[in-house]
Amino acid sequence: MAARQPIIVIKRKSGDGGHHGGAWKVAYADFVTALMALFIVLWLMGSSEKVKKAVAGYFNDPKGTGSLMGTTMTGTGETITVADGDNMQKLKDKLEQEIKAQKELEKLSKQIEITITPEGLRIELLEDKNGTFYQSGSARLSQSGQQLLALLAAELKTLPNNLLIEGHTDSTQYSTDANYSNWELSADRANAARRLMQQNGVRVDQVTQVRGYADQLLRVKNNPSDPSNRRVSILVKNGTNGAPPDVADAKGASKTAEAASSKAGESGTKPPTAAQTAKPSTATAPARQNLMGKLAGMIPGGKK
Numbered sequence: 001m002a003a004r005q006p007i008i009v010i011k012r013k014s015g016d017g018g019h020h021g022g023a024w025k026v027a028y029a030d031f032v033t034a035l036m037a038l039f040i041v042l043w044l045m046g047s048s049e050k051v052k053k054a055v056a057g058y059f060n061d062p063k064g065t066g067s068l069m070g071t072t073m074t075g076t077g078e079t080i081t082v083a084d085g086d087n088m089q090k091l092k093d094k095l096e097q098e099i100k101a102q103k104e105l106e107k108l109s110k111q112i113e114i115t116i117t118p119e120g121l122r123i124e125l126l127e128d129k130n131g132t133f134y135q136s137g138s139a140r141l142s143q144s145g146q147q148l149l150a151l152l153a154a155e156l157k158t159l160p161n162n163l164l165i166e167g168h169t170d171s172t173q174y175s176t177d178a179n180y181s182n183w184e185l186s187a188d189r190a191n192a193a194r195r196l197m198q199q200n201g202v203r204v205d206q207v208t209q210v211r212g213y214a215d216q217l218l219r220v221k222n223n224p225s226d227p228s229n230r231r232v233s234i235l236v237k238n239g240t241n242g243a244p245p246d247v248a249d250a251k252g253a254s255k256t257a258e259a260a261s262s263k264a265g266e267s268g269t270k271p272p273t274a275a276q277t278a279k280p281s282t283a284t285a286p287a288r289q290n291l292m293g294k295l296a297g298m299i300p301g302g303k304k
Contacts (some may be wrong), residue, residue, distance in 0.1 A: 049185040089116065091155075095155060102151065112148070120237040125145070125232045125233075126227075128228075132145070132259045153199075157200070157201035162206060163206050163236055164207075165205045165235070166232065167186035169229065169230050182215055186214050193232050219231065
């Protein structure tokens with residue numbers, strides 16, 4: 001009788017179709033990116049020239065074009081960059097409107113002159129015979145002077161431009177003290193204006209120069225005693241930087257060289273030439289050759 005073969009039963013488990021992969025996510029992300037780029041291009045095509053210039057400038061220099069749209073890089077505050085005549089005129093108009101808005105200062109508008117010059121925007125505070133912005137014969141500011149300088153400081157502190165403050169007097173001699181003249185008075189008045197403006201927000205490094213001219217730059221030259229010759233000028237300078245440091249260094253180096261040459265001429269000696277300075281290196285060459293020869297002789301088998 002033949003042996004009975006075992007019955008083999010194969011059971012298959014049924015389940016999900018498995019993972020389909022994430023390739024569709026990559027394709028979808030590419031589609032959304034392309035769609036966003038399309039909308040940006042369409043928006044730029046319909047924008048003004050100012051917006052186009054700001055966007056192009058941002059991609060060229062992200063840190064240097066934050067003020068083109070009127071805001072800083074943080075998106076807060078309004079920035080006015082006085083770089084050309086149009087912005088200078090806007091600043092001039094804004095200051096004049098601010099002064100007219102103050103009832104106490106509106107009556108003094110004839111004694112406040114704001115002009116655009118090749119150097120920048122010049123703001124002049126002109127005195128009258130009784131003294132308007134300063135007490136007569138003194139560097140102490142009056143109430144009107146304090147109010148006006150505080151208003152100017154509130155506007156000028158937002159600018160990146162440097163400020164220059166000048167003090168002027170008329171030709172009437174200052175006779176109160178023999179040791180105190182128009183030179184000291186003009187400088188003290190300019191410094192008093194600087195201190196008050198810095199107390200109201202003007203940066204310490206924003207004021208680069210304070211000058212006292214006494215009566216050397218009269219406003220009314222044919223009348224040296226005219227009260228309007230007594231004035232304080234605030235100059236908003238074009239640009240934000242002065243002369244490049246390397247230019248200043250070059251000037252300093254040339255002055256040092258000139259001083260050294262003149263000193264040498266006074267002592268009767270001539271400055272060393274290039275040939276003279278090269279002598280020490282040529283003089284030590286034979287000594288080096290002798291040393292190398294001795295070392296070669298000390299080596300076994302070497303040439304003596």
